[in-house]
Amino acid sequence: MxxxxxxxxxxxxxxxxxxxxxxxxxxxxxxxxxxxxxxxxxxxxxxxxxxxxxxxxxxxxxxxxxxxxxxxxxxxxxxxxxxxxxxxxxxxxxxxxxxxxxxxxxxxxxxxxxxxxxxxxxxxxxxxxxxxxxxxxxxxxxxxxxxxxxxxxxxxxxxxxxxxxxxxxxxxxxxxxxxxxxxxxxxxxxxxxxxxxxxxxxxxxxxxxxxxxxxxxxxxxxxxxxxxxxxxxxxxxxxxxxxxxxxxxxxxxxxxxxxxxxxxxxxxxxxxxxxxxxxxxxVGTPWVHTLQVAARIGPELSGIALQNFCEVALDLQKQNPVDRPLRYALSLIQGSEIKVPDASYLQSFLMRALMVDPRNIDLVSALLINMRHEGRTIHESLITKRLTSIIKGGLERGEHYEVAWAIFLMKGLALPLQLGAQAALLAKIESPAICLLILDMSSRGLAPEAPIRDWERRVKAVSADGPDWLLAYEGVRHGWLADITGAIRADPMLKPFFDRNIVFYDDKRNVPTTKKAVRTRRARSKRLTTAMLWRIITSKYI
Known part of the structure; x- marks a missing residue:
């Protein structure tokens, strides 16, 4: 290795x-x-x-x-x-x-x-x-x-x-x-x-x-x-x-x-x-036991049992804002088969979950993109409204994580990003990572308001020592931004990247399938459990 x-x-x-x-x-x-x-x-x-x-x-x-x-x-x-x-x-x-x-x-x-x-x-x-x-x-x-x-x-x-x-x-x-x-x-x-x-x-x-x-x-x-x-x-x-x-x-x-x-x-x-x-x-973390019990009510996590489970998870997150009961609940849902009749309720629950705890937007994105991949009907107006609200508020408050994942999710569901009167916020985005996500959307016709000319001027005299190197390199490599003066391709740090077509932003990379995500999580759990038992058996830690 x-x-x-x-x-x-x-x-x-x-x-x-x-x-x-x-x-x-x-x-x-x-x-x-x-x-x-x-x-x-x-x-x-x-x-x-x-x-x-x-x-x-x-x-x-x-x-x-x-x-x-x-x-x-x-x-x-x-x-x-x-x-x-x-x-x-x-x-x-x-x-x-x-x-x-x-x-x-x-x-x-x-x-x-x-x-x-x-x-x-x-x-x-x-x-x-x-x-x-x-x-x-x-x-x-x-x-x-x-x-x-x-x-x-x-x-x-x-x-x-x-x-x-x-x-x-x-x-x-x-x-x-x-x-x-x-x-x-x-x-x-x-x-x-x-x-x-x-x-x-x-x-x-x-x-x-x-x-x-x-x-x-x-x-x-x-x-x-x-x-x-x-x-x-x-x-x-x-x-x-x-x-x-x-x-x-x-x-x-x-x-x-x-x-x-x-x-x-x-x-x-x-x-x-x-x-x-x-x-x-x-008292430890009693919410774990509460969710485990709620997940086992009924023969499977669907219908009324799923709805009760989700409502319990939302209440527990409100009661335990520091802990992650909602994330635990979402991981249990990810490991269950989502029935067609449950898809509509689950989507509304996921949007409510984002309002209660935005830390879970990565897992919400994985669930929704996989639902679309599996042929479930997506409530585009509901999801577009919620994600657009997250993006608008996040751009004003500098909430990069929420904005980046919301844009990525809109791309994954092929939902257009339209900010209207707040489109001027895009030109002021400090995060090169978010700029690249919007350029990716723009190349697919999903972000017509992308301020491409503003960003070209921003990277025209880019300093490789500054934070915009990623926007300059990937924007030019993909053909989303023009290298107006040729300085980007000639930069001593960036030129070897261009010569080898090194990828820092892969516009085709997506979330893993639900089966792969669950399999990876279970394999890691098994690997760590084996190591834990060995340490306890050998009395290394007790």
């Missing part, structure tokens, strides 16, 4: 983008691109002692806003390909060393390893094993500490990477020794990915997941050393902690140690999400 290819093919763009955004070709040609950029720019040899640092410009990522619970937002990043390729190259070349840093993690069920077997280069967190382990803790201890980090990724201090790798005091006492070290190089390139900022790392690329887990490994080892905390007494899911103790006093001491340990690397505990409670007072 070529780790560099996998890391860039499956772990570059944020997974929250619609399916057309891909990076398989970028991973495939990664080594060629690195050599060409080194020979012709934009990579230049640095002046470090061992000549292992490349001189590259600071770049500005595209920001892609996604919804969280309770009207909060998270800013994801589509980073520039030059520093992203360089960072992935440095990491994979030194993977044996980085693996040793990652192995310091003591309280996480999820292993940080590059794999070609999953949808992402780094397997997503193992929520199922995490839930089982938390139940084991609650069955063993009387008091529970819950906590997480305040704005984890946006608060990570890039200079803390070498601290976590080699020890903070050691690095600070002998800074020259660690200049141009592996940790230092990761620090430098992270800043090149994110406008030179030393506070905050890009959210979206799997390279950032690796960095976060290196820091978490440092936290785990320091906390264990400081408190003697045993592996079976704590569970950490990225930065979310559950720790079991015998007494409230023990819990307070552990919480103080956890706070102190995070402060060593410039991170703070989230006071609003930190608590010490007795195990008997922990």
């Amino acid at each position: 070529d780790k560099l290819q996998v890391l860039l093919s499956k772990g570059y763009f944020p997974k929250e983008l619609p399916p057309p955004f891909i990076t398989e070709d970028f991973g495939k040609y990664a080594r060629e691109l690195l050599a060409i950029w080194a020979a012709n720019g934009p990579l230049k040899p640095g002046h470090a002692k061992h000549q292992r640092v490349w001189e590259i410009s600071e770049t500005e990522p595209e920001l892609y806003s996604t919804p969280k619970a309770k009207n909060e937002r998270r800013q994801l990043h589509i980073t520039n390909p030059v520093p992203q390729l360089l960072l992935a190259s440095v990491m994979t070349k030194n993977w044996a060393t980085i693996s040793r840093w990652l192995d310091r993690q003591r309280f996480s069920f999820s292993r940080t390893m590059i794999s070609s077997k999953s949808n992402r280069a780094i397997e997503e967190p193992d929520f199922k094993s995490n839930a089982v382990h938390k139940q084991l803790i609650r069955a063993t201890y009387d008091v529970e500490v819950k906590s997480d980090v305040l704005r984890f990724y946006p608060s990570i201090y890039t200079h803390s990477v070498p601290w976590a790798a080699y020890g903070k005091e050691r690095v600070k006492k002998n800074r020259k020794k660690y200049n141009d070290s592996l940790g230092d190089r990761i620090d430098v390139i992270l800043r090149k990915c994110n406008r030179g900022q030393s506070v905050g790392i890009p959210i979206g690329p799997d390279t950032s997941r690796i960095v976060a887990d290196i820091l978490s490994g440092y936290i785990d080892s320091r906390l264990m050393l400081r408190t003697g905390l045993q592996r079976g007494a704590a569970d950490r899911l990225q930065d979310d902690w559950v720790i079991g103790t015998e007494t409230v006093g023990d819990a307070e001491r552990l919480l103080s140690a956890l706070r102190t340990t995070y402060l060593e690397v410039g991170l703070e505990i989230h006071g609003g999400k930190t608590s010490v409670i007795g195990i008997v007072d922990n």
